[in-house]
Amino acid sequence: MISVAGVTKRFGSFTAISDLTFEVGSGEIVGLLGPNGAGKSTTMRILAGVFPPSSGIARVAGFDVVAEPLRARASVGYFPERVAAYLDMTVRSYLDYVGRMKSVRRAALAGQTDAALQACGLGPVAGRIIGSLSKGFRQRVGIAQALTGEPKVLILDEPTAGLDPEQVAEIRDLIRGLKRDRTVVLSTHILTEVESTCDRVIILHRGRIVAVDTPDNLNRKIQRAGRVVLEVNAPVAAARTRLQTLPGVVSATAQAHAVDGAAVFTILVERDRDVREQIAMAVTESGWGLRELRTVAFSLEEIFLALVQEDTANDLGKAGNEDLDHLSA
């Protein structure tokens, strides 16, 4: 239903996304996950037809977004990160307008609007001016707007951002309720949201795909992760080699900034294993000076990204570390 091949988007000298390739099957719900600035919104805007990619091919429902932009857009419903609607219109007249813009036939217009109103629980406020609605309701108007015209593909950019927990649950139920006949791509930076809603997850980082997996596999990886920070007065390469041979250690990444010639390592360890004593012993046996050794608690997202570094190139790993610092700050 969605096919993205080698898609890159540059704005001037800034590369927002770089060489993305993925497929989304019919009826699938896929989550785009990643920190702010990872390229989620850019990817979704390309799929929704806001702007074309700089290079590569993106197809939605079989239509190339560059060669047949109007047909591609006609099969997409889009919910932007910044919820937007004409504040001076009533909910019903706004959805009617959206229907007309999406080429809904005149005879089908009223039925379409009613269906969208009902699907999003907007029936009671159909006659209200959008500007007078609460944030939760406006969010639903945005989703109703995306549903209007019965598009085969829904692109939802952070559909639950800024809502209270009860509203978040409602929106998730709504999205899950769509599942049978719609292909959905939604973005979030909240991992639990992906777990509860999506069939598959695409992890974006710095404009690249770093992993594509099911939420279950993702969970399993997280289950066995823990992290220790070690500052040691030792040659970086030798220390890394020694650390990685320790049982229970998944990976050891040297941070870019050394303190007074000492190396700072971020060590990923298997969950439920405290390897601090083994690390301390290994360091002293090698004759190095141990300066600091502590476990660090992480959010799920951070652990996942840290795990991802394991599989990716070294430079990306370092870049990831900077981002983790940014996230935890």
Add this chain to the structure above:
Amino acid sequence: MKTWTICRRELQATFGSVVAYILLAVFLLLSGYFFYSDLVFILLMADFTPIAGLWQWVFLDLRLVTLLILPLVTMRLFAEEKKLGTMELLWTYPVRDGEIVAGKFLAAVAFFLFMLLPTSIPIGILYWYQPFHLEPLLVAYLGLVLLGVAFIACGLFVSSTTENQVVSAMVTYGVLVFFWFLTWNEEAANQAALRVLLGLSLFDRFFNFTRGVIDTSDVVFFTLFISFFLFLTWQSLASRKWRGVP
């Protein structure tokens, strides 16, 4: 079809807001006052045939009121959508950029024509008392419509470059007044430069129409001016492709 949908929503938004009625009221008040004072001036002070000279005075004044009002009509066309974020949604609907530009442009033109309608009332009353030749009047109206539509095209473009409505109106005033003042400093310009400047001055072009003269080159100039700014607007929308969406 989509052009019509956009145009209709635009007109609904315009007439659903109190701003439209204030603009209409101010326009009518000023244009009515100018018509009255010009008529009195012609009748009491001037010693030439009243009607032939009247249109020049009236329409040169209407020009000023139009200049005052139209940037306030066009300022919200794109700026408001950008501010609200609805512009991004428009780009995901199966609609061409050209249809978006055309829809908004036509809505503003329709509002302008609607605004001009009541100015015919005092003229009609005058005609009832003192019939006159209609041709020079119609030519003057044609000139005013061309001038106003040129203002709208310029305002539409400026509005597409900002999400701040005040900035949109002020910059439009700046551009239009610049096109007006181009020929004011005749002493400073040499003859060759002055000819070019005169050719570009919106208001000098308009002057011929108020005298009842249709010069093809004037009509062509206004058409080119309008097309140029509509093209710029279209390009301005397309610039998201390399600049992104804020």
